[in-house]
Amino acid sequence: MIGWLTTVDHKRVGILYGATAFAFFLVGGVEALLIRLQLAVPHNALVSAGTYNALFTMHGTTMVFLAIMPFNAMFFNYLVPLLIGARDVAFPRLNALSYWIFLGGGIFLNASFLTGTPPDVGWFGYANLTSRQFTPGPSVDFWILSLQILGVSSMIAGVNFIVTIVNMRAPGMTMMRMPVFVWMTLVVQFLIVLAFPPITVGLIFLMFDRFFGTLFYEVAAGADLHLWQHLFWIFGHPEVYILILPAFGIVSEVLPTFARKPLFGAPVVVYSGVLIGFFGFGVWSHHMFAAGMGPVADSAFSIATMLIAIPTGVKIFNWLATLWGGSIRTTTALHFAVGLVGLFTIGGLSGIMHASPPVDLQQTDSYFVVAHLHYVLIGGSLFGLFAGAYYWWPKMTGRLLDERLGRLHFWVLFAGFNLAFFPQHYLGALGMPRRIYTYPPDAGWTAGNFASTVGAFGIGLGVLLFAINAWRSRRGGLAPADPWDGRTLEWRTSSPPPPHDFDAIPPVLGRDTFWREKYGRLGLVDATRTGVAPGPGVRAVQAPAHEAFHLPTPSHWPVVMALGMVTAAVGVLTHLVLVLLGALLTVFAAFRFALEHHDKPEHAHQAGGLGLDHRKLALWVFLGSECFFFGTLVATYLAYKGRSVVGPAPHEILNIPLTTISTFVLLMSSLLMVLALAAAQRGDRRETRRWLLGTALLGLVFLGFQVYEFRAFVHEGLTLQQNLFGSTFFVLTGFHGAHVSVGVLWLLTLWILDRRGRLTVGDAVKVEIAGLYWHFVDVVWIAIFTLVYLVP
Amino acid sequence: MTEERPGGEHATVGTYVLVALVLTGVTALEVGVIYVRQLAPIIVPLLLAMSAAKFALVVLFYMHLRYDSRVLTFVFVGPLILATGLAVALMTLTGAFLVFNR
Numbered sequence: 001m002i003g004w005l006t007t008v009d010h011k012r013v014g015i016l017y018g019a020t021a022f023a024f025f026l027v028g029g030v031e032a033l034l035i036r037l038q039l040a041v042p043h044n045a046l047v048s049a050g051t052y053n054a055l056f057t058m059h060g061t062t063m064v065f066l067a068i069m070p071f072n073a074m075f076f077n078y079l080v081p082l083l084i085g086a087r088d089v090a091f092p093r094l095n096a097l098s099y100w101i102f103l104g105g106g107i108f109l110n111a112s113f114l115t116g117t118p119p120d121v122g123w124f125g126y127a128n129l130t131s132r133q134f135t136p137g138p139s140v141d142f143w144i145l146s147l148q149i150l151g152v153s154s155m156i157a158g159v160n161f162i163v164t165i166v167n168m169r170a171p172g173m174t175m176m177r178m179p180v181f182v183w184m185t186l187v188v189q190f191l192i193v194l195a196f197p198p199i200t201v202g203l204i205f206l207m208f209d210r211f212f213g214t215l216f217y218e219v220a221a222g223a224d225l226h227l228w229q230h231l232f233w234i235f236g237h238p239e240v241y242i243l244i245l246p247a248f249g250i251v252s253e254v255l256p257t258f259a260r261k262p263l264f265g266a267p268v269v270v271y272s273g274v275l276i277g278f279f280g281f282g283v284w285s286h287h288m289f290a291a292g293m294g295p296v297a298d299s300a301f302s303i304a305t306m307l308i309a310i311p312t313g314v315k316i317f318n319w320l321a322t323l324w325g326g327s328i329r330t331t332t333a334l335h336f337a338v339g340l341v342g343l344f345t346i347g348g349l350s351g352i353m354h355a356s357p358p359v360d361l362q363q364t365d366s367y368f369v370v371a372h373l374h375y376v377l378i379g380g381s382l383f384g385l386f387a388g389a390y391y392w393w394p395k396m397t398g399r400l401l402d403e404r405l406g407r408l409h410f411w412v413l414f415a416g417f418n419l420a421f422f423p424q425h426y427l428g429a430l431g432m433p434r435r436i437y438t439y440p441p442d443a444g445w446t447a448g449n450f451a452s453t454v455g456a457f458g459i460g461l462g463v464l465l466f467a468i469n470a471w472r473s474r475r476g477g478l479a480p481a482d483p484w485d486g487r488t489l490e491w492r493t494s495s496p497p498p499p500h501d502f503d504a505i506p507p508v509l510g511r512d513t514f515w516r517e518k519y520g521r522l523g524l525v526d527a528t529r530t531g532v533a534p535g536p537g538v539r540a541v542q543a544p545a546h547e548a549f550h551l552p553t554p555s556h557w558p559v560v561m562a563l564g565m566v567t568a569a570v571g572v573l574t575h576l577v578l579v580l581l582g583a584l585l586t587v588f589a590a591f592r593f594a595l596e597h598h599d600k601p602e603h604a605h606q607a608g609g610l611g612l613d614h615r616k617l618a619l620w621v622f623l624g625s626e627c628f629f630f631g632t633l634v635a636t637y638l639a640y641k642g643r644s645v646v647g648p649a650p651h652e653i654l655n656i657p658l659t660t661i662s663t664f665v666l667l668m669s670s671l672l673m674v675l676a677l678a679a680a681q682r683g684d685r686r687e688t689r690r691w692l693l694g695t696a697l698l699g700l701v702f703l704g705f706q707v708y709e710f711r712a713f714v715h716e717g718l719t720l721q722q723n724l725f726g727s728t729f730f731v732l733t734g735f736h737g738a739h740v741s742v743g744v745l746w747l748l749t750l751w752i753l754d755r756r757g758r759l760t761v762g763d764a765v766k767v768e769i770a771g772l773y774w775h776f777v778d779v780v781w782i783a784i785f786t787l788v789y790l791v792p
Numbered sequence: 793m794t795e796e797r798p799g800g801e802h803a804t805v806g807t808y809v810l811v812a813l814v815l816t817g818v819t820a821l822e823v824g825v826i827y828v829r830q831l832a833p834i835i836v837p838l839l840l841a842m843s844a845a846k847f848a849l850v851v852l853f854y855m856h857l858r859y860d861s862r863v864l865t866f867v868f869v870g871p872l873i874l875a876t877g878l879a880v881a882l883m884t885l886t887g888a889f890l891v892f893n894r
Contacts, residue, residue: 620864624871635879639888671812775854779847786843
């Protein structure tokens with residue numbers, strides 16, 4: 001038990017993600033069945049309207065954030081290091097941290113049921129239904145806080161996997177030799193780190209409106225409710241690609257294996273995945289065609305949405321071409337992969353219809369959309385995940401799933417799913433709206449709803465069959481290292497792999513490197529390791545001597561940090577003391593976490609194959625996401641500029657001379673910071689301490705100017721709640737100030753470490769990383785000073 | 793040892809001080825131009841250009857991006873451009889650019 005609580009092994013973390021995701025998947029499934037039971041017959045009274053609202057809200061939120069995303073995370077965690085020939089992820093403890101934070105967030109969200117106040121505003125939480133005026137209870141607060149917690153988990157994992165994939169590939173594994181699943185993982189991680197900041201900001205605005213009386217979504221104060229929709233869907237559309245791209249990656253691994261052919265046009269499949277990810281940031285307002293944006297905006301997003309179908313279609317054709325002429329083995333994994341190709345195509349066709357605004361005006365908020373989204377998310381994501389489960393189960397557990405039971409699972413699920421959701425196309429076309437808890441008997445919707453309910457229970461039965469199969473596999477046949485005659489590196493090690501993944505880092509001969517090793521013209525086979533007899537013209541070699549390697553040590557600080565965060569969240573809804581206790585615990589655990597391996601020589605050098613330090617790369621990735629965070633805050637400030645209904649206005653209150661001085665102070669602090677780094681790099685500890693302290697002091701001076709400014713503004717009548725200018729100004733500059741404060745704390749920590757003789761020349765990279773953060777905070781202020789203070 | 797661009801250049805302390813002086817000068821210029829009425833028609837692009845120049849100086853020299861791996865440039869500049877585009881799109885969709893014309 002303690003082992004599982006403190007594990008940092010990517011394989012165990014993956015299993016934790018999978019088991020937890022399955023538990024939440026069942027919860028979301030029960031919610032779905034209750035929805036379908038309520039709609040099975042007209043004028044049903046199984047649940048009230050309020051309960052029904054909570055059911056569809058929790059079903060959507062659970063399935064997206066607590067089921068599909070962590071199921072994907074299970075595969076990322078378990079397989080990515082194996083697929084790239086690494087022994088673990090770049091930051092094993094951060095990996096564990098992201099899991100425990102996810103678990104805490106999931107439990108916190110579902111704890112709302114215990115208080116009788118589950119969120120009931122839809123998984124998209126449109127303002128201003130979510131305002132304190134229209135939803136006074138804590139239901140929305142549960143939703144906001146749990147999403148913020150889950151967002152932290154996803155962000156940490158995103159940074160971790162980007163660094164892992166970029167920096168920890170085995171020698172010879174160039175980017176284009178990576179398995180497609182790894183490529184899709186990389187694209188997804190970039191989507192996560194860039195798409196989550198906008199919704200984080202949107203949720204901050206909502207939280208501040210509800211708790212501090214700000215006016216971000218207050219129409220009477222001049223706010224625009226479209227802002228919430230934009231911020232949500234700027235996240236929400238990349239989110240659907242976050243959900244589906246891993247399944248596309250899984251299919252791209254499964255089909256070649258069971259067709260015994262390379263993936264057709266593998267580079268094009270990779271490029272199309274990258275394009276989908278990139279274009280995914282340009283189509284978000286196709287969720288808002290009925291929101292009144294106007295014909296120009298509607299047209300622009302319609303065109304972009306139709307364009308994004310092209311790379312998706314490319315993948316479909318590449319998969320079909322992979323199967324064509326192949327030597328097909330009809331395993332369960334292949335069934336699910338082929339099922340995805342067909343069902344996602346159906347979902348994609350209805351999606352293309354939604355891309356036309358006039359058509360969408362009829363379809364939006366009807367069951368036609370419900371049919372579409374379930375075809376792409378169940379027919380796409382879930383079928384892909386089951387394909388991956390049947391494919392990689394032997395590798396992860398060392399046992400084989402029963403193929404006959406698996407095929408029964410597939411057909412029951414396939415039939416149940418299509419019975420559940422195909423009629424919903426017709427229900428939507430016949431005018432049945434979404435999110436209604438009952439309907440009249442003369443609407444003509446009865447038969448379709450009843451069929452849909454029967455189908456939903458078919459889905460439930462299919463999931464039950466999988467659970468039975470999984471349970472029985474404990475005593476099933478032992479799996480060899482390479483049960484499917486696979487093509488990629490995970491099949492080159494035992495099932496399940498040892499803690500260190502590979503006895504020796506495997507050779508990389510090209511794409512499908514393990515296949516080339518077994519059967520290629522120049523292939524060399526280590527028969528003793530793979531259990532596969534060498535093919536003709538291939539010679540066996542001795543297994544190389546074991547390399548010395550360092551395994552990451554278990555840590556309890558991830559659990560403690562996650563506990564602190566959840567405690568603080570509970571405190572937000574109960575008592576301030578808990579907020580303080582939780583925050584203190586989190587900060588304490590964060591310090592212990594950060595310094596746990598500070599002095600250990602095996603942790604001093606953390607560079608990857610490209611010569612880049614993991615931590616430095618991670619920080620730059622984080623700064624990329626911070627561009628989105630501050631970009632959203634600044635864009636909101638500028639969007640609301642001039643819309644305040646009451647004063648004071650910016651020109652009446654901003655003190656440019658004073659702010660010019662504070663800006664100069666911050667700019668000079670950056671100079672001192674680079675001098676500190678230069679001193680650290682040449683080993684001059686005294687100078688390092690001098691410049692680090694100087695930087696921190698200038699940072700404190702800047703903060704002092706900010707406090708003075710804030711107090712002066714409040715004295716002159718500008719508060720958070722006064723007008724839109726007050727809300728946007730204080731939140732933007734306040735969060736910048738919070739970043740400066742974190743930076744000061746970081747620098748003082750380094751100063752203290754150096755004073756105690758615990759910062760050596762080898763630790764210069766730690767000063768460099770702190771410097772990068774500090775300079776970024778500086779450049780954000782450069783932008784704020786110009787856009788807020790100087791631009792008239 | 794970080795991967796660096798060919799040439800293995802590093803900024804010197806002199807470069808850092810020079811950048812600091814330029815940043816100070818441009819900041820002073822920024823504040824100065826807002827009081828020059830004749831520049832009112834072009835004040836916004838002028839301020840944005842000066843701000844962008846300061847931003848670039850800090851990123852290129854203080855954050856060492858000029859001398860570091862192109863991977864780091866891609867990882868930061870890509871999101872920066874995308875975020876800027878999204879911010880402009882968001883402002884356009886909410887009618888914010890109308891404010892500048894008032």
